[in-house]
Amino acid sequence: MKILDSNIQDYVGTNFSVYKREGGETIMEFNETSNIIENNEMYSKVLLGECGTCNSFYKNSFEGFTYDKVLIAGLGFGLIPHTLSEVNNCSKIDVIEIDQEVIDYNISSGHLNNNIVIIKSDIFEYITNEKYDLIIIDTIWDENEMSEEQVQTLTSKFLTTNLNIGGALYIPIKNKWLINK
Amino acid sequence: MAVPTSGILHLEKMAREAKYADYNGSQAMGTIAMYDIVNGGNTHGSTLSYPALNRNCLPNPTGSLPNSAANPCEDGLDVCFIIDYTSSMGGVIETVKDGLSDVIAHINTESSSDYRLSMITVDENTTGTPNYSACSQYTGLPTAQKYSIEGSTNKYQIITAWEMFPIGSTNNSSSFTTAVDNLKEGVSGSSCIQLGSGAGGPEPMDVGLGLVINSTNFVNNFRTAAAKYIIMLTDNSPSGPDDQFTEADYNQVLVYASTCVFRGIKVFVLGLGVNKFVTVNGTARYPWRELADQTGGTWDTTYDTTDVEADITVACNGDGVYAPYKFSAWYGYDQDCTTGITPFSSAQQNPTSTGACLATINQTYYHNGSASLPVVGDECYANQNQTTVLAAGYYLLVSGSSGSGIRITSTTTGTVASTFTCVTRSTAYRYAFAGGKPVLECEVSRAITTQFWHDGSNFLPAIGDTCYTSATGNNYLGNGNWMIRNTSGTGTPTSVITITGGAGEISAAILCLN
Numbered sequence: 001m002k003i004l005d006s007n008i009q010d011y012v013g014t015n016f017s018v019y020k021r022e023g024g025e026t027i028m029e030f031n032e033t034s035n036i037i038e039n040n041e042m043y044s045k046v047l048l049g050e051c052g053t054c055n056s057f058y059k060n061s062f063e064g065f066t067y068d069k070v071l072i073a074g075l076g077f078g079l080i081p082h083t084l085s086e087v088n089n090c091s092k093i094d095v096i097e098i099d100q101e102v103i104d105y106n107i108s109s110g111h112l113n114n115n116i117v118i119i120k121s122d123i124f125e126y127i128t129n130e131k132y133d134l135i136i137i138d139t140i141w142d143e144n145e146m147s148e149e150q151v152q153t154l155t156s157k158f159l160t161t162n163l164n165i166g167g168a169l170y171i172p173i174k175n176k177w178l179i180n181k
Numbered sequence: 182m183a184v185p186t187s188g189i190l191h192l193e194k195m196a197r198e199a200k201y202a203d204y205n206g207s208q209a210m211g212t213i214a215m216y217d218i219v220n221g222g223n224t225h226g227s228t229l230s231y232p233a234l235n236r237n238c239l240p241n242p243t244g245s246l247p248n249s250a251a252n253p254c255e256d257g258l259d260v261c262f263i264i265d266y267t268s269s270m271g272g273v274i275e276t277v278k279d280g281l282s283d284v285i286a287h288i289n290t291e292s293s294s295d296y297r298l299s300m301i302t303v304d305e306n307t308t309g310t311p312n313y314s315a316c317s318q319y320t321g322l323p324t325a326q327k328y329s330i331e332g333s334t335n336k337y338q339i340i341t342a343w344e345m346f347p348i349g350s351t352n353n354s355s356s357f358t359t360a361v362d363n364l365k366e367g368v369s370g371s372s373c374i375q376l377g378s379g380a381g382g383p384e385p386m387d388v389g390l391g392l393v394i395n396s397t398n399f400v401n402n403f404r405t406a407a408a409k410y411i412i413m414l415t416d417n418s419p420s421g422p423d424d425q426f427t428e429a430d431y432n433q434v435l436v437y438a439s440t441c442v443f444r445g446i447k448v449f450v451l452g453l454g455v456n457k458f459v460t461v462n463g464t465a466r467y468p469w470r471e472l473a474d475q476t477g478g479t480w481d482t483t484y485d486t487t488d489v490e491a492d493i494t495v496a497c498n499g500d501g502v503y504a505p506y507k508f509s510a511w512y513g514y515d516q517d518c519t520t521g522i523t524p525f526s527s528a529q530q531n532p533t534s535t536g537a538c539l540a541t542i543n544q545t546y547y548h549n550g551s552a553s554l555p556v557v558g559d560e561c562y563a564n565q566n567q568t569t570v571l572a573a574g575y576y577l578l579v580s581g582s583s584g585s586g587i588r589i590t591s592t593t594t595g596t597v598a599s600t601f602t603c604v605t606r607s608t609a610y611r612y613a614f615a616g617g618k619p620v621l622e623c624e625v626s627r628a629i630t631t632q633f634w635h636d637g638s639n640f641l642p643a644i645g646d647t648c649y650t651s652a653t654g655n656n657y658l659g660n661g662n663w664m665i666r667n668t669s670g671t672g673t674p675t676s677v678i679t680i681t682g683g684a685g686e687i688s689a690a691i692l693c694l695n
Contacts, residue, residue: 021614022613022614023613023614025614027614033660034615034660034661035662036614036616036617036661036662037617040617040625042621042624042625046621046624046625047621051624053624054624055620055623055624140618141619142618142619142620142689143620144689172620
C-alpha cells in the first residue's frame with residue numbers, strides 16, 4: 001500500500017528532494033541519477049506478489065509462502081516496510097539503508113510506524129546474527145545493476161546464517177528467489 | 182564585370198577589376214605590379230594592396246597559357262637592345278661599347294651558349310633623312326629595317342635595326358659587336374655612324390619598342406621557348422610620333438607593357454629617362470619605370486654595363502618573383518568571378534545537423550564544384566568573389582521530409598567534408614512524468630497520453646535513439662525512466678525507456694511482456 005500523501009513531508013536536500021508533483025503523487029527524486037521513487041500503491045503489491053494481474057514471477061513466488069520476520073535492504077519512502085507493518089502485521093521489520101540522508105528524512109517525516117527498525121549500513125557489508133523468514137533486496141533499479149558475483153555474495157552471507165528454516169532470500173530482479181530449506 | 186575576352190588588355194584596368202571589380206572604372210591605381218594583382222597584397226611595388234582572390238576562376242577562354250614564370254634562360258636567351266641614339270647619349274654609347282664584351286660573355290654563360298642579340302637605335306629629325314644616311318652600313322640595310330616616318334608635328338621618327346636576331350643560327354656576338362662598335366662614329370676610316378638628332382626632348386623610344394615587339398621582321402621575332410629580354414637605354418621620356426610627352430604616351434607605354442607581359446618579354450630600362458613622368462589625374466606616372474615593373478624587368482638611372490649583367494642574372498636566376506604573368510591567363514579575369522563558381526541556395530550555418538534540418542533556406546552561397554549543389558571536396562564561399570569561405574558547421578541545402586545538406590569542418594577552406602540527411606521524427610506517447618524502477622513500471626497503469634518525438638526508425642524508440650518533447654528543436658526529453666506506448670491511452674506501458682546524459686538519448690530500454 002502507499003503512504004498517505006499528507007503524512008509525507010516535502011524536503012529539499014543534498015542528494016534528493018521530496019515533493020508532490022502535478023497529478024498528486026509524492027516522489028523522492030535523486031539529483032544525480034534522476035531516479036524517482038514514487039509513493040505508489042502498486043509498488044509493494046507488485047514486489048510482495050499481491051498483484052493479481054502482474055508478472056507471474058512475483059505472484060507465483062509468494063504463493064503458499066508465509067513470513068513474519070523480515071529484513072529489507074533499501075528504504076526509500078519505506079513503502080515495503082510500511083506495507084509489512086500495516087497489511088501483513090509482521091512482528092519484526094528491519095531495514096538496511098546506506099544513505100544517512102534518506103534515513104534522516106524518513107525519521108524526520110515521521111510517516112513510518114515505530115516497529116520499523118532502520119539500520120544504517122551497506123547490505124554487502126552488514127553482518128548480523130538475527131534470523132529472518134524473508135530477506136528482500138530492494139536496492140536495485142534494473143536487473144543489469146547487480147552482477148552474479150554480488151548475488152553470490154548476498155547468498156553466502158544470508159542464506160545459511162540469517163534465514164530461518166524455510167526462509168527465503170528474495171532478489172526481485174533477475175528472478176532470484178532463494179529459499180533456505 | 183570581367184575583362185574582355187579578346188582585344189588588348191590594359192593593366193591598369195585589370196588592376197581596377199582586381200581591386201574594385203570595375204574594369205572600366207576611373208579609380209587611381211598608382212603603381213601596379215602584376216605579381217600583387219595575382220597573388221594579393223602589395224609587397225612587389227604596387228601602390229594599392231590587392232585582395233588574394235579569384236584563385237579558382239578558370240581562364241577564359243580556357244586552355245590558355247598558365248601564368249607561370251617566363252621561360253628560363255637555360256632554354257635560350259634573346260636580348261634586344263634599344264638605344265636612344267640622340268646627341269645626349271654619346272657618352273653612354275661609349276660606356277656600352279666598353280663593357281659590351283663582358284655583357285655578351287655574361288649572356289653566353291646564362292644561356293649556356295644559346296643566345297641571339299639584336300640592336301636598334303632611335304632618333305628623331307626634322308627631315309626624313311637621318312644624320313647617317315650616307316653610311317654604307319645604313320644604305321645597305323633592307324628597307325624593312327629602316328623606319329623613318331613623319332609624325333604629327335613634322336618630326337620624323339627614325340628607327341634603325343642594325344642587328345637583327347639571326348634566323349637559323351645563334352650566338353651572333355661577332356656581328357652584334359661590330360654593329361655596336363660602329364655606332365657613334367665607330368666605323369674605322371670614316372665618320373660613320375654619326376649620332377642621330379634629337380629634335381625636341383622626348384624621344385620615340387616607345388615607337389622603337391613597338392616595332393621590336395609588334396613587327397615580325399624589324400628585328401625578327403623572339404624565339405618562343407627562349408627567355409626574352411629588351412634592354413632600353415634612354416635619358417628622356419617617350420614621345421610617340423609627335424615629339425611631345427603626354428598622358429597618351431604614358432598610356433601607349435602601358436599598352437606595350439601589356440603586350441610584353443602577354444608575350445613573356447621582360448623589359449629593362451636604364452638611364453635618366455626613368456625619372457621622366459607625366460601627371461595623370463593628379464598622380465605622377467613614370468612610364469619607363471612602370472614598363473619595367475610590369476613586365477618583370479628592372480629600371481635604373483645609370484647605364485653601367487655591370488647593371489645590365491646584374492639585371493640579366495637576376496632575371497635568369499629569379500625564382501619567379503620577376504617572372505611576368507602571361508596575359509592569356511587573364512582573359513576573362515573577373516573579380517566577381519562567375520566562371521567556375523556556382524551559386525546555390527542554403528540555410529545559414531548551424532552547429533548541429535538537427536538544427537540545420539530545422540533551418541530555413543534563405544541564403545545564396547557559392548561553390549566551385551561542377552554540379553548544381555556542392556558535394557564532398559568542393560569549396561564553398563559566402564560571396565561570389567570567393568574572398569570569404571563558409572564557416573565550419575552544417576548547412577541545409579534541401580528542405581522537406583527528405584532534407585539534406587553539407588557539413589564543413591575546416592575553419593579555413595570551406596571544403597565540404599561530408600553530407601547529412603534529415604531524419605523525420607516519429608511520435609509516441611509517454612506518461613507525463615518520469616517513473617520509478619523500470620520493472621515495476623511495467624506493472625503500473627498510467628495515463629500514457631503525452632506526445633513526444635523520437636528519431637528512431639521504429640514506432641517505438643530504442644536504445645541509441647534521441648527523444649524530444651517537440652517536433653522541432655533540441656527540446657530533449659529529460660533523464661529518467663519513461664513509460665511509453667505507441668498510441669495514446671491509459672494502461673500499462675508497452676515499454677520503459679531510460680534516458681541519461683541530458684540530450685534525450687536512450688541508454689536502456691525494456692519491453693513490458695507479460
